[in-house]
Amino acid sequence: MADADPSDRSHLVEREAYIDDETWRTIVQSMPIPSVDLVVNCPEGILLGKRANEPAKGEWFVPGGRIQKGEPIQGAVHRIAEEELGIEVTIERSLGVYDHFYEASDVPESGGKQYIAHAYVVSAANCDVVSDDQHRDVQVFESPPKLLHPHIEAYLKDAGLR
Secondary structure, X not given: OOOOOOOOOOOOOOOOOOOOHHHHHHHHHHOOEEEEEEEEEEOOEEEEEEEOOOOXXXXXXXXXXXXXXXXXXXXXXXXXXXXXXXXXXXXXEEEEEEEEEEOOOOOHHHOOEEEEEEEEEEEOOOOOOOOOOOEEEEEEEOOXXXXXXXXXXXXXXXXXXX
């Protein structure tokens, strides 16, 4: 079966992306969260955002977010680039699937958080981004900072950027 065309969203039903607090607590306490992470290649370098929330609060990180019900994975890549950065991206390749475990969480009583992250290398012709409230700062680095979160180090290594 072929992947859905990520630019064709006509097959998606209208859905409410918001998850109420009680449901979110149950999800975080009970199961891993399916997500996508984007290694964004800009003409000037690699785009990273300084996280404003847990997990990895205060760390330079790649943009990413959870996959919504009914949303193709590649569709989530494009949506997250638009929502978190205000840019359009081209998917260059998949880096694969990663298990991410965090001790910290936005749900303190959860004992941590787990993501099943689908990582993609994407490119953007224009990286004049409009950051969302998940990042305190967004910058394009000609060469990525030396000390990054281990998950980001793994992405950069697998993408051939380290």
